[in-house]
Amino acid sequence: MLSISYNHFFILSVILFIIGCFGLFLNRRNMILILMCIEIILLAANINFVSASIFLKNLDGQIFSIFILTIAAAEAAIGLAILVVYFRNKGGIDITKINELKD
Amino acid sequence: MLLFKLLFFIPLLSTVITYPAGLLINDRASQIISSSLISISAIVSWLCLYNYVNDDLSPFVIDIFSWILISGSYLDWSIAVNPLTLLMLTLVLTVSALVHIYSIEYMSHDKSKNRFMVYLSLFTFCMVSLVVSDNIVQLFFGWEGVGLASYLLIGFWHHKKTANNAAIKAFLVNRIADFGFLIGIALLYIYSDSLSITDIIASKDYLKSIPINFISIETDVLTISCFFLFIGAMGKSAQFGFHTWLPDAMEGPTPVSALIHAATMVTAGVFLTVRFSELIVMSDFILNFILVVGLITAFFAASVALFQKDIKKVIAYSTCSQLGFMFVACGLGAFNVAIFHLITHGYFKALLFLSSGSVIHGVHDEQDMDKMGNLFSKMKITTIVMWIGTLAIIGFPYMSGYYSKDLILNASFNLNEWGSLVYILLAIISAMTAFYSFRLIFKVFHGKYNGNYDYEKIHESNFIMLIPLFILSFGSIFAGYFFNEILSGHSPSDFWGGVIFLSNETHPHSSIYAIFSKSMITFAILLCIYMYALNLEKIANLKKQFSKFYNFLLNKWFFDEFYNKYIVSPFYNSGLILWKKIDQNIIDRLLPNGSALVISKISIFCKKIQTGFIFDYTFVIIAGFTFFISIIFYFAIL
Numbered sequence: 001m002l003s004i005s006y007n008h009f010f011i012l013s014v015i016l017f018i019i020g021c022f023g024l025f026l027n028r029r030n031m032i033l034i035l036m037c038i039e040i041i042l043l044a045a046n047i048n049f050v051s052a053s054i055f056l057k058n059l060d061g062q063i064f065s066i067f068i069l070t071i072a073a074a075e076a077a078i079g080l081a082i083l084v085v086y087f088r089n090k091g092g093i094d095i096t097k098i099n100e101l102k103d
Numbered sequence: 104m105l106l107f108k109l110l111f112f113i114p115l116l117s118t119v120i121t122y123p124a125g126l127l128i129n130d131r132a133s134q135i136i137s138s139s140l141i142s143i144s145a146i147v148s149w150l151c152l153y154n155y156v157n158d159d160l161s162p163f164v165i166d167i168f169s170w171i172l173i174s175g176s177y178l179d180w181s182i183a184v185n186p187l188t189l190l191m192l193t194l195v196l197t198v199s200a201l202v203h204i205y206s207i208e209y210m211s212h213d214k215s216k217n218r219f220m221v222y223l224s225l226f227t228f229c230m231v232s233l234v235v236s237d238n239i240v241q242l243f244f245g246w247e248g249v250g251l252a253s254y255l256l257i258g259f260w261h262h263k264k265t266a267n268n269a270a271i272k273a274f275l276v277n278r279i280a281d282f283g284f285l286i287g288i289a290l291l292y293i294y295s296d297s298l299s300i301t302d303i304i305a306s307k308d309y310l311k312s313i314p315i316n317f318i319s320i321e322t323d324v325l326t327i328s329c330f331f332l333f334i335g336a337m338g339k340s341a342q343f344g345f346h347t348w349l350p351d352a353m354e355g356p357t358p359v360s361a362l363i364h365a366a367t368m369v370t371a372g373v374f375l376t377v378r379f380s381e382l383i384v385m386s387d388f389i390l391n392f393i394l395v396v397g398l399i400t401a402f403f404a405a406s407v408a409l410f411q412k413d414i415k416k417v418i419a420y421s422t423c424s425q426l427g428f429m430f431v432a433c434g435l436g437a438f439n440v441a442i443f444h445l446i447t448h449g450y451f452k453a454l455l456f457l458s459s460g461s462v463i464h465g466v467h468d469e470q471d472m473d474k475m476g477n478l479f480s481k482m483k484i485t486t487i488v489m490w491i492g493t494l495a496i497i498g499f500p501y502m503s504g505y506y507s508k509d510l511i512l513n514a515s516f517n518l519n520e521w522g523s524l525v526y527i528l529l530a531i532i533s534a535m536t537a538f539y540s541f542r543l544i545f546k547v548f549h550g551k552y553n554g555n556y557d558y559e560k561i562h563e564s565n566f567i568m569l570i571p572l573f574i575l576s577f578g579s580i581f582a583g584y585f586f587n588e589i590l591s592g593h594s595p596s597d598f599w600g601g602v603i604f605l606s607n608e609t610h611p612h613s614s615i616y617a618i619f620s621k622s623m624i625t626f627a628i629l630l631c632i633y634m635y636a637l638n639l640e641k642i643a644n645l646k647k648q649f650s651k652f653y654n655f656l657l658n659k660w661f662f663d664e665f666y667n668k669y670i671v672s673p674f675y676n677s678g679l680i681l682w683k684k685i686d687q688n689i690i691d692r693l694l695p696n697g698s699a700l701v702i703s704k705i706s707i708f709c710k711k712i713q714t715g716f717i718f719d720y721t722f723v724i725i726a727g728f729t730f731f732i733s734i735i736f737y738f739a740i741l
Binding site: 021025026027028091095096098099100 | 714715716717718719721722725
């Protein structure tokens with residue numbers, strides 16, 4: 001019988017983190033995917049915190065995960081707001097149009 | 104004690120506060136402040152001389168503050184109080200004060216009066232620190248300071264191209280000579296291990312005893328260092344070869360010519376020679392060299408002055424010639440006579456310059472003597488003071504030039520065999536002096552008016568300009584009589600107190616010589632009156648007949664042309680090649696511009712990485728972060 005150990009939680013968080021990161025730069029289409037990837041990365045961090053807190057028998061990590069949830073909500077709100085403004089200005093949410101850093 | 108210190112600090116104070124005063128209040132305030140401060144210092148200088156003589160003091164040195172630490176002991180700013188410096192200071196400060204007052208009116212139409220007064224005060228301060236210094240370094244500071252002030256004042260009207268060129272010329276010629284002076288200082292310091300003039304003079308026997316090989320000429324240190332000091336003196340005093348800057352310096356305002364290029368700065372060379380007289384008399388070679396240079400300069404400058412057209416150039420060449428006379432006196436070992444002539448010359452030459460300034464002011468900035476004439480009926484007072492100055496310079500009996508010039512002529516018998524030759528040469532030069540001085544008088548003040556400027560508008564200068572002229576004419580008449588007995592009477596050592604070398608030689612000579620010199624001068628005056636007052640066609644004919652000779656003199660022996668062709672233009676052209684070809688084409692192209700080009704090529708390549716897409720940057724950040732974290736963990740595990 002396969003038992004689930006702490007390692008599995010950590011590996012899960014690492015896999016989620018890597019998926020999030022790759023999603024950030026492999027995605028070339030729209031901005032909502034970026035926001036989703038960021039949420040995934042934050043989720044990976046949350047899983048890491050919670051499992052570490054249980055592993056260390058310390059509640060601090062769980063408190064932190066609640067903070068992170070709040071911040072993730074705030075960040076999502078700001079990100080969506082930027083998205084709306086961007087949509088109004090450019091007429092779409094295609095990120096290949098954000099290349100004004102060049103020159 | 105305080106009086107002597109005041110001498111040093113009042114000109115400094117004037118230099119420092121004049122400009123701010125002019126900015127905060129107005130130009131008039133700066134003129135009044137600087138003139139009154141310098142006048143006070145002039146009065147103080149006479150008080151100091153009077154106290155010194157009256158109290159029978161012996162020479163001493165006041166240290167003001169320590170300046171440079173050299174080999175364990177400090178070099179001080181100091182005031183050397185001795186008869187030579189005090190006498191020199193009375194001349195410098197008196198003429199300077201009169202010129203300050205004169206410039207109030209002379210520069211009244213100029214825009215930057217304030218700047219002019221500051222430069223004059225700066226010059227006075229530098230000249231004072233030159234004269235009073237007890238060590239050669241402070242002397243060199245003053246020497247360069249007066250050179251700077253001279254440069255600034257020659258180029259005062261900097262919108263005129265000729266003034267700028269003249270200023271640069273004066274500066275460059277002086278720097279060449281000053282290099283000689285610097286070598287002299289270095290030699291004296293290396294061998295006598297002291298910079299104090301008193302110490303150097305004390306070690307003269309030691310200096311004389313050290314042999315030295317200078318460009319394969321076997322000689323001794325004393326001779327060679329005196330030679331280089333004299334090169335410096337030649338530059339400052341515009342002696343033959345270095346004289347070309349002095350006539351061009353007349354581009355400056357006339358008060359400047361009177362103060363710097365006649366009465367004070369150009370005599371600094373003579374002052375230096377006299378200050379080191381104890382050293383110089385140790386070497387016969389140097390004495391003869393000074394004598395020959397002085398004679399050549401006196402003759403050359405007098406011959407050029409004969410037919411110059413510009414009123415100021417005549418007086419400038421006359422100054423050059425008189426400086427030659429002073430060096431002749433030095434070369435003959437009669438240093439007290441050189442200083443005597445320096446003092447009297449200071450008064451009458453300043454008078455001549457200031458009255459010619461009054462003429463130039465009156466005829467509205469015209470300097471060509473051919474365009475003047477008959478100014479006597481318009482400017483009577485200027486004419487009279489100009490006559491006084493002229494009589495003083497030609498040595499009219501009982502005027503100041505009479506005593507000092509006569510003493511120089513008599514000193515020529517210090518040379519035993521060649522004495523009479525030198526005497527005759529000097530007598531001929533004096534006759535030339537008389538000729539050109541009277542020519543100036545007749546062309547400017549008498550005869551008929553030939554100018555373009557409206558004759559009716561010519562006016563006498565106002566009293567602010569005339570007061571200095573009165574005081575200077577007083578000096579020109581009585582300075583000789585007053586100083587004659589003190590400086591070179593029967594026992595001059597009472598006054599000089601061992602500061603300068605005094606020769607006790609007296610040589611009997613026939614009175615034929617005296618009659619000869621006087622009759623030469625009289626003949627020259629009569630010739631001049633005949634040619635320039637009575638028979639004007641004669642001189643025009645002679646000019647045509649001897650046109651080559653006339654042009655030779657008019658063009659100053661083609662000295663400027665010679666220097667331009669063989670010295671200035673080779674240097675200028677090689678500078679042009681170095682600048683255009685070597686500097687711009689090779690060095691600039693390879694090093695600064697080349698490296699900039701390489702950087703710009705590299706950055707154009709690097710720019711391709713920058714896509715501007717946010718996901719590319721994210722990739723780089725994450726990849727880099729991962730990479731460095733991996734490295735850290737890799738080494739942490741090891």
